[in-house]
Amino acid sequence: MSGQANIIEVKGLSKTFWKTVAVNQVSFAVRHGELFGFLGPNGAGKTTTVRMLTGVLEPTEGTATIQGHDIRSEALLSRAHLAVVPEEANVYLDLSLWQNIMLMAELHGMGRKQRTHNALELLESLGLADRKHQKARTLSKGLRQRLMLCAALVTEPEILFLDEPTSGLDVQSARLIRRIVQELNTKGLTVFLTTHNMEEAEKMCSRLAIINNGQISAIDSPRRLHSAMRCRQFVEVSFLSEPPPMSELQSLSGVSSLDSAGNTIRLYTEKPGRTAAEIALFAKSKPVEIEHLCTRKPSLEDVFLYFTGQNKKEPAQ
Amino acid sequence: MTAHIKNAQSWGYHAHGAFIILKKNILLYYLKPPVLIFGVLFPVFFFLAFKMGRPIAPENIVPGMVAMAVWFTASAVGPLVTPWERRAKTYERLIATPVSLQAILAGDVLSGLLFGACLSVIPVILGLILTDACIHNMVFLIMGIVLGAISFSSLGVLLAAPPASSPSNIMLLSNLVRLPLLFVSGIFLPIAEMPFWARWVAPASPLSYAGDLIRISFGHEAYFPLWLSPLMLVFFTAVLMWGAYKFHRRWRAKGL
Numbered sequence: 001m002s003g004q005a006n007i008i009e010v011k012g013l014s015k016t017f018w019k020t021v022a023v024n025q026v027s028f029a030v031r032h033g034e035l036f037g038f039l040g041p042n043g044a045g046k047t048t049t050v051r052m053l054t055g056v057l058e059p060t061e062g063t064a065t066i067q068g069h070d071i072r073s074e075a076l077l078s079r080a081h082l083a084v085v086p087e088e089a090n091v092y093l094d095l096s097l098w099q100n101i102m103l104m105a106e107l108h109g110m111g112r113k114q115r116t117h118n119a120l121e122l123l124e125s126l127g128l129a130d131r132k133h134q135k136a137r138t139l140s141k142g143l144r145q146r147l148m149l150c151a152a153l154v155t156e157p158e159i160l161f162l163d164e165p166t167s168g169l170d171v172q173s174a175r176l177i178r179r180i181v182q183e184l185n186t187k188g189l190t191v192f193l194t195t196h197n198m199e200e201a202e203k204m205c206s207r208l209a210i211i212n213n214g215q216i217s218a219i220d221s222p223r224r225l226h227s228a229m230r231c232r233q234f235v236e237v238s239f240l241s242e243p244p245p246m247s248e249l250q251s252l253s254g255v256s257s258l259d260s261a262g263n264t265i266r267l268y269t270e271k272p273g274r275t276a277a278e279i280a281l282f283a284k285s286k287p288v289e290i291e292h293l294c295t296r297k298p299s300l301e302d303v304f305l306y307f308t309g310q311n312k313k314e315p316a317q
Numbered sequence: 318m319t320a321h322i323k324n325a326q327s328w329g330y331h332a333h334g335a336f337i338i339l340k341k342n343i344l345l346y347y348l349k350p351p352v353l354i355f356g357v358l359f360p361v362f363f364f365l366a367f368k369m370g371r372p373i374a375p376e377n378i379v380p381g382m383v384a385m386a387v388w389f390t391a392s393a394v395g396p397l398v399t400p401w402e403r404r405a406k407t408y409e410r411l412i413a414t415p416v417s418l419q420a421i422l423a424g425d426v427l428s429g430l431l432f433g434a435c436l437s438v439i440p441v442i443l444g445l446i447l448t449d450a451c452i453h454n455m456v457f458l459i460m461g462i463v464l465g466a467i468s469f470s471s472l473g474v475l476l477a478a479p480p481a482s483s484p485s486n487i488m489l490l491s492n493l494v495r496l497p498l499l500f501v502s503g504i505f506l507p508i509a510e511m512p513f514w515a516r517w518v519a520p521a522s523p524l525s526y527a528g529d530l531i532r533i534s535f536g537h538e539a540y541f542p543l544w545l546s547p548l549m550l551v552f553f554t555a556v557l558m559w560g561a562y563k564f565h566r567r568w569r570a571k572g573l
Contacts, residue, residue, distance in 0.1 A: 017571075051409075054413040055413055056409050056413055057570075058569075076415045076416075079413060079414060084413045086406070088406055090406035090407045090409065092345060092407055094344075095344065095345065099344065103337070106337045107334070107411075107414040107415070107416050108414060108415060109333065109415070
């Protein structure tokens with residue numbers, strides 16, 4: 001089983017709530033040991049997909065396997081391989097940290113010796129060892145999230161689903177969680193990361209899927225997604241004086257499109273260096289003075305906005 | 318870990334899951350002072366309020382008080398566990414673990430059974446010490462308490478099925494079902510002495526059968542045939558648990 005290439009395989013997965021299609025025929029695969037990012041705007045279907053994969057929701061259509069086990073017909077077996085850390089730390093507030101962790105381990109059928117050993121090790125590495133007998137209610141948001149991670153990892157999962165794990169956390173907790181997740185990933189843990197944080201996704205993930213309106217818009221490594229966006233490289237220019245008419249800038253060679261926000265104009269081109277030189281020449285010939293001129297490669301945020309179709313609605317910042 | 322899961326269809330596997338849920342429920346919901354106090358005091362005062370000023374010998378009050386204690390304690394927390402967990406979002410985390418829905422529900426029923434059975438010992442002891450009541454048949458008393466508690470607890474788990482995250486809504490529903498049944502089950506007045514229409518309704522309540530068994534154990538006359546009451550309590554348990562499973566599964570599939 002462990003020899004197979006894909007640990008998660010999703011085929012035509014759909015979920016409809018009454019008449020609303022939340023996820024529409026989604027198909028993708030996650031490889032063993034991969035740190036897979038799942039990006040999408042609010043309401044795109046990220047959480048619904050994760051909830052179907054983790055057995056919380058039943059799909060309306062389609063299927064998925066986790067470590068070769070069908071999420072419908074072998075639900076318990078498929079859930080035995082995974083652990084979930086949701087955005088909102090849903091620990092049992094009236095139980096101590098230790099009781100919370102032990103409960104999760106027991107629900108996964110772990111023996112006493114193994115769960116005790118794992119729990120002590122994890123509490124130590126997540127900086128919670130001194131608080132293990134404290135009630136979870138007394139913890140801050142960041143510490144609760146660490147506890148969630150601890151309770152998830154104690155079960156020795158093969159796949160870890162992280163839903164916005166660092167959202168709203170202090171820098172220290174966010175960094176610690178990222179570091180531990182990356183360390184575990186290098187040791188072979190497959191991570192399915194849902195996030196809004198582009199920087200986090202770009203730094204951590206080996207592959208990314210972008211979901212929009214319940215459908216996968218793009219799926220590839222961050223580097224390849226960037227290169228697919230060559231046409232979205234741009235030159236950013238702002239003028240001290242009144243900017244020239246947009247039609248004149250549009251007519252510069254190589255400019256495919258442009259947009260503006262306030263005094264700043266973005267000219268999209270495949271050859272940003274040449275376009276920047278042309279703008280400089282253009283400014284020299286006109287009564288306009290350049291305040292700022294630079295070339296930029298699209299960030300992951302640009303890639304995301306492009307694939308989710310939001311770049312057309314929102315002006316450049 | 319996966320070796321343990323391999324036999325996921327076995328009874329042993331589900332029983333293990335149910336035991337963990339039972340442990341969690343007791344730690345989180347049952348061993349709370351308000352729950353314990355409410356479970357004991359509410360039936361006692363409810364019953365005394367009804368009996369006060371009526372010419373009834375104190376020892377005759379005891380079987381009804383025990384039956385009511387089982388009724389209230391076994392079905393008190395069960396309807397609230399799932400809404401509480403839904404609200405705290407811990408339910409979602411629970412169902413993402415490799416524990417079956419059957420095991421979760423069985424754990425919930427077992428916690429109600431344990432709570433109801435343990436707390437009903439208090440009115441039994443009080444009755445024996447403070448009144449002239451005495452137990453004539455221990456087997457019927459145990460049957461009445463245990464079979465009653467398991468069927469009342471199953472009712473509680475069934476009442477938890479509607480997709481409400483607010484416990485007060487479920488509490489309302491729970492009381493709408495439990496309180497009327499209390500009055501038609503021969504607790505305050507023997508079924509034989511109830512109005513004609515109530516005698517027709519009484520057999521539809523599991524409390525009638527549990528109450529009858531407890532009354533017999535204290536030396537009172539049976540209303541139903543002796544063999545019928547245990548059988549009906551088992552039947553009620555099976556139907557209520559089946560209903561609970563169907564409804565919980567239905568709402569869970571919809572993500573509610």
